[in-house]
Amino acid sequence: MVQIEKDLIRVQILLELYEKLFCICNYADITRQEYKISGRNKCEIIAALYYLSDRGYITVRTTNKDDVLIIFIRARGIDEIELKIKKATTTVLTCTFDKLLIPSFDDVIDN
Numbered sequence: 001m002v003q004i005e006k007d008l009i010r011v012q013i014l015l016e017l018y019e020k021l022f023c024i025c026n027y028a029d030i031t032r033q034e035y036k037i038s039g040r041n042k043c044e045i046i047a048a049l050y051y052l053s054d055r056g057y058i059t060v061r062t063t064n065k066d067d068v069l070i071i072f073i074r075a076r077g078i079d080e081i082e083l084k085i086k087k088a089t090t091t092v093l094t095c096t097f098d099k100l101l102i103p104s105f106d107d108v109i110d111n
Contacts (some may be wrong), residue, residue, distance in 0.1 A: 001044055009041065009048045014081040015060060017073035030072055031059070037067050052077065 017033075019106045024030055037045055049071065057077030061070040073081075 006044065006048065010052055011084060012080075013045070013048055013052060014057060014073065014077050017065055017071065018078060018081045021073055021078070022083075028093060032070060033072050034065075034068050035071050037069060041069075 012077075020033065021030070039045070039047075049058070049060050049069070056074060057080055058071055058073050063070060067090045087101070
């Protein structure tokens with residue numbers, strides 16, 4: 001697996017936890033979110049969870065069920081994903097502008 005794929009898995013995990021956070025209506029349930037880890041990228045997902053946990057973006061705890069972990073996003077993870085969302089949105093929005101400046105000097109070739 002190349003580095004960009006690892007980065008994308010980490011971002012996807014943060015994004016999913018961020019989105020799920022706003023679906024929880026009971027404060028006590030925030031720290032009890034259970035997720036089943038399976039699929040062909042299971043090893044990479046576990047490695048990403050370890051990395052994100054070690055960096056302080058999420059908290060991961062084991063359960064007595066196979067392949068089920070308690071995972072929740074922390075404030076640092078929220079800040080990180082919101083920054084990524086902001087950067088992505090800014091990039092997309094700036095691409096909507098085209099030819100804001102028109103050169104007015106002679107040596108520029110017109111398209």
